[in-house]
Amino acid sequence: MKVKIPNIEKNQFLDEIGDIARFTARFFREVSKPKQEYREFINQCFSIGYKTLTLVGVTAFIMGLVLTIQSRPTLVEFGAESYLPSMVSVSLIREIAPVITALICAGKIGSGMGAELGSMRVTEQIDAMEVSGTNPFKYLVVTRVMAATLMVPVLSSLANAISLYGGYLGVNIRGQVSWHLYWFQVFGVLDFSDMLPSLIKTFFFGFAIGIIGTYKGYNSTKGTEGVGRSATTAVIVASLLVFIIDLIAVQITDILGLT
Incomplete structure (x- = not known):
């Protein structure tokens, strides 16, 4: 007689998806209610946006520079060096630029939210806020979710511009393209x-990063070990x-003929 062993990992995965869905639904319910915490929202925008700008800017500049340098030999081989800026x-x-920026934000912002809220959960600060009527x-x-949703597009737009400046430097390392010609070809x-x-x-x-980071931290358990696990x-x-x-966005743009 064969005994069926339940797939515990599969059940935990499905439970996790359901919990995240309920957490997201609660977020939309709370957003629709009045008396928003605007001061904390601005603080989070500063923390997420301004404090991440240096890391995103340096990465974007290097990304544009390296991509240009690495692409040039291939285009030269086919006699299409003039198409490099385009x-x-x-x-x-x-x-x-958008994907790399989002991954940087997932590493810095997502882990920060998970660790911060996880620490507040295990030290019972969140429970104290509930008791005090907050x-x-x-x-x-x-x-935090609203700030991440707003700031990631801003950081991505800045990363686009900075990476193009890096591309200009990369084009002129072994070639000679004027400032006006480069931007004319780009735009x-x-x-x-x-x-x-x-x-x-x-x-x-940004919304996905904010939801996952806050969900993991808000529902952290098992003391300091749980805080580290939440951040990771x-x-x-x-x-x-x-x-x-x-992947979904690429498929949608392809179906709509925007590629």
Whole structure:
């Protein structure tokens, strides 16, 4: 007689998805209620946006520089070196800069939210807020998710611009392209359909990073060990969601004929 052993990991995975869905639904309910925490929202925008700008800017500049340097030999081989600014700009704006920016934010913002809220949960600060009559979900979760949803597109837009400046430097390392000619070639090939889908999907990137980071931290358990696990899993799940959202966005833009 065969005994069926239940797949515990599969059940835990499905339970986790259900918990995240309920957590997301609660977020939308709390957002629709009055008396928002605007001061905390602004503080989170500063923490997420301004304090991440240096890391995103340096990464974007190096990304544009390296992509240009690495792409040049291949184009030279086919006699298409003049297309280098156009190719680099489309690659950066459409795909590379938004996704890399989102992954950086998932690592820095997602882990920060998971660790911060996890520490507050295990030290019973969240329970104390509930006892004192404060709504901890609105104060801690809603503000952070909204700030991440707003700031990731801003950081992505800045990363687009900075990476193009890096591309200009990369073009002129072994070649000679004037400032005006470079930007003429860059904007000559870019279209509205290149920038709009790239911008829209970054809002979903930010929302996913905020939801996962706050969910993992808000529901942290098992003391300090749970705090570390919350921070780690927040980064992993948020990064995975970034790739899934990007895949869906590419399919949608292809169906709509925007590629």
